[in-house]
Amino acid sequence: MIEDQLVYLYCVTNKEPELTETEGLAGSLYLISHKGLYAVAGKVKETEFGENGLKKNMADLEWIKANAATHERVIERVMADADVIPFKFATLFNTDQSLISMLEGYGEEFDAILQRLGNKQEWGVKIYCDVNKAKAFSVAGEPEILEIENKINGSPPGKTFFLEKKKAELSAKAVNNRINEYCRESFDLLKDLSFEARINKLLPKQVTEREDDMVLNSAFLVGKDEVSDFISALDMLKADYETRGFLIDCTGPWPPYNFCGLTNQKVASASSA
Amino acid sequence: MHQVHNIAVNSKDVTLLEILDRVLDKGVVISGDAVISVADVDLIYLGLKVMLSSVETMERLRGAPITGPMQEAR
Numbered sequence: 277m278i279e280d281q282l283v284y285l286y287c288v289t290n291k292e293p294e295l296t297e298t299e300g301l302a303g304s305l306y307l308i309s310h311k312g313l314y315a316v317a318g319k320v321k322e323t324e325f326g327e328n329g330l331k332k333n334m335a336d337l338e339w340i341k342a343n344a345a346t347h348e349r350v351i352e353r354v355m356a357d358a359d360v361i362p363f364k365f366a367t368l369f370n371t372d373q374s375l376i377s378m379l380e381g382y383g384e385e386f387d388a389i390l391q392r393l394g395n396k397q398e399w400g401v402k403i404y405c406d407v408n409k410a411k412a413f414s415v416a417g418e419p420e421i422l423e424i425e426n427k428i429n430g431s432p433p434g435k436t437f438f439l440e441k442k443k444a445e446l447s448a449k450a451v452n453n454r455i456n457e458y459c460r461e462s463f464d465l466l467k468d469l470s471f472e473a474r475i476n477k478l479l480p481k482q483v484t485e486r487e488d489d490m491v492l493n494s495a496f497l498v499g500k501d502e503v504s505d506f507i508s509a510l511d512m513l514k515a516d517y518e519t520r521g522f523l524i525d526c527t528g529p530w531p532p533y534n535f536c537g538l539t540n541q542k543v544a545s546a547s548s549a
Numbered sequence: 550m551h552q553v554h555n556i557a558v559n560s561k562d563v564t565l566l567e568i569l570d571r572v573l574d575k576g577v578v579i580s581g582d583a584v585i586s587v588a589d590v591d592l593i594y595l596g597l598k599v600m601l602s603s604v605e606t607m608e609r610l611r612g613a614p615i616t617g618p619m620q621e622a623r
Contacts, residue, residue, distance in 0.1 A: 344572040364576035527567055533575035
């Protein structure tokens with residue numbers, strides 16, 4: 277082990293992966309095998325990934341983007357022929373020996389996770405809402421709002437002001453109800469077609485760089501044989517919702533980042549179909 | 550920036566956001582004395598999160614944020 281290098285761990289699998297022609301963060305990858313598990317690792321520079329270097333680099337968005345994409349690409353390569361446990365970006369060890377000790381310590385747990393993830397894929401579903409468009413659909417046919425609209429016609433200006441205010445409140449409530457209803461309906465339908473499901477934090481517009489609002493950020497662990505059903509259900513939801521101001525964005529298959537927690541209560545409590 | 554393959558199914562544009570959302574925030578986190586820097590990295594993530602949540606707060610102050618029914622509880 278060279279003094280100024282660290283061991284970067286990408287993922288753990290239980291089938292010997294093919295790594296030729298796959299570049300890691302700083303050159304080639306190698307395998308560390310221990311009791312039937314294979315850790316996909318690579319050497320990185322201490323100056324770049326050590327405590328000080330990492331602190332500096334994690335403030336550099338371009339560095340993060342490039343390196344996170346490499347991290348992902350390596351895991352996807354391994355995932356092409358095996359089940360994987362993806363590790364969080366910048367999981368580092370001092371030496372191969374310390375990584376082996378970790379495999380020894382967590383071996384049984386890793387085996388169990390791989391067993392659980394076997395033959396399944398993670399899919400991501402995000403729903404965005406164009407609020408103005410959704411409002412038009414949500415407000416149409418609401419009796420309370422129709423009533424106010426009727427009252428507004430022919431009311432004196434002073435009264436109109438308050439009626440308009442009331443109408444705006446009711447409209448906002450109606451659109452929020454509709455968003456809640458659609459999100460719940462979509463999530464429940466997709467959850468029924470999955471082994472596990474998770475809801476993640478909504479990302480703000482500054483991050484998504486989109487005009488519409490993210491209203492659902494979810495992930496599903498789907499059996500490989502059920503993927504076509506899952507996609508069909510999504511297509512159905514799209515057909516229903518997309519004319520009403522909602523956009524459903526599905527991505528996958530992903531490494532199971534959302535479903536590989538170590539005795540993670542959130543994952544454990546997520547109900548399975 | 551690397552091209553993401555394999556993730557193209559049924560999605561028109563997979564942004565880097567999708568990757569960052571997972572790679573930086575999800576995945577197995579090992580803690581233990583064999584691992585260096587993890588605590589510090591978490592601190593940096595915390596920094597990123599604080600940054601993100603302050604952005605959210607700004608949004609809220611600007612008015613009319615749409616909150617979904619099912620925000621992650623944390």
